[in-house]
């Protein structure tokens with residue numbers, strides 16, 4: 027965390043410096059007061075009293091300047107620190123691979139970037155305000171009481187270890203409770219985030235009550251965990267009060283006797299009691315600060331977990347590697363999801379897609395089609411074997427170079443808040459209007475876009491809610507085409523598009539992007555029968571590959587799919 031303090035070092039140092047000013051002024055006050063009593067009142071010297079009062083006023087004013095300066099600088103330092111930390115955590119999350127994201131839950135990442143960083147920020151600002159104040163007030167106070175009376179000071183010095191022991195006990199008990207609290211907070215955020223993202227499904231299935239209950243459970247758990255931690259901490263108030271009061275009683279008992287004996291002046295005992303208050307107050311503050319720190323320590327650990335995670339997909343070392351032809355080779359590739367621990371999802375996949383070839387992947391739900399294509403742009407890394415693009419292992423490419431050459435329309439069509447035009451520019455920021463229009467034409471998005479009153483300037487809601495499923499799919503294809511990739515991956519991207527539109531899209535792709543290597547994943551035979559090659563995937567393995575006609579001749583499973591979708595006659599044709 028120190029790294030994040032460095033840019034704000036000046037403010038971080040100025041803040042305690044101003045605090046020092048305040049502390050000195052605080053320490054002066056009781057002395058001045060005792061003078062008023064022991065000199066001014068005793069000698070009935072009004073002028074002395076007035077003069078000392080004025081000095082006290084000035085001292086108080088200087089103290090205020092110190093306090094305000096401290097507050098301003100600590101705020102500047104802590105907010106700046108938190109801003110930088112937050113942006114680094116966010117940037118780190120952006121660099122995460124799919125597997126990293128699967129590992130941390132989204133809700134937990136939200137808590138870590140918001141609540142955890144706020145905890146650290148609070149602790150940091152409290153520290154630079156109090157870290158100086160407490161020890162100086164404490165040491166200053168001890169020095170002052172010792173100068174007044176050694177004997178009486180012993181009472182105070184005895185109370186300190188008792189208080190310290192108590193604070194230590196609180197801290198060791200508190201830490202696991204704080205950890206529990208943050209974990210419950212994760213849960214609340216995860217439930218809420220998942221719930222809001224899927225609110226339409228929840229309503230459609232009438233699952234609102236179930237979801238409400240789920241949220242209530244998570245929320246109650248958080249409340250209980252917080253109560254448990256706070257109950258523990260609330261012990262500290264009465265306990266510290268008790269220790270303070272006992273010390274005061276002892277001090278007045280002994281101090282009173284000393285005043286009677288003439289060993290101490292009345293003003294001195296007043297000043298003494300004031301210093302004792304300050305000493306005990308500084309100890310109380312320290313204990314709170316330590317609690318704050320202990321809580322922040324938990325958050326620091328959680329934030330560091332994010333910052334120290336190595337994205338398991340990172341840039342390769344070959345800076346010159348570019349996708350130029352679009353040839354894709356799978357060499358004995360196997361894959362299992364890193365955190366699922368189950369069987370491999372893909373087994374011994376080998377095939378080559380030549381530049382310009384259209385390769386279709388056909389297979390039952392869950393057979394591994396999406397997984398297979400996701401390996402090409404390294405959304406996940408292979409477990410065994412290798413994937414070459416233009417003869418270079420995908421792991422050697424810089425990620426931007428690799429992904430820049432590959433256009434992907436993922437199975438789930440996600441668009442972002444903004445206009446259609448902005449969404450299409452996602453593929454390439456600098457794309458001209460002509461390029462955008464061309465991509466939209468080929469993806470068959472242009473007809474419906476032109477029917478919208480605002481055309482390309484139509485604003486899309488979050489995730490593109492104001493479009494139909496098929497419209498979204500077409501925009502996603504257009505978005506992938508805008509950057510003129512060498513390799514295009516369409517993962518079930520025409521499932522919600524009617525047959526004739528789908529045929530137009532495929533024709534357009536062939537005519538305009540003839541040299542592009544295209545992977546088409548589809549469930550419909552009609553979507554794949556024109557492909558140069560069809561990979562038939564079953565349970566993670568390629569069971570046959572060939573053209574529609576070849577497979578129709580020899581592959582029983584393929585024949586079965588054809589006859590179920592197109593009827594017996596299609597097999598004879």
Ligand SMILES: Nc1ncnc2c1ncn2[C@@H]1O[C@H](COP(=O)(O)OP(=O)(O)OP(=O)(O)O)[C@@H](O)[C@H]1O
Pocket residue numbers: 128363366371389390391392393394395396397398437518
């Ligand atoms: N992120 C993930 N973590 C763990 N397992 C996963 C993950 N994504 C998919 N799987 C598993 O991998 C297998 C293959 O999934 P995949 O999405 O590749 O299937 P698919 O052939 O694309 O299916 P569909 O036709 O339904 O899209 C499935 O059994 C699925 O449970």
Ligand SMILES: [Mg+2]
Pocket residue numbers: 395396397437517518
């Ligand atoms: Mg899929």
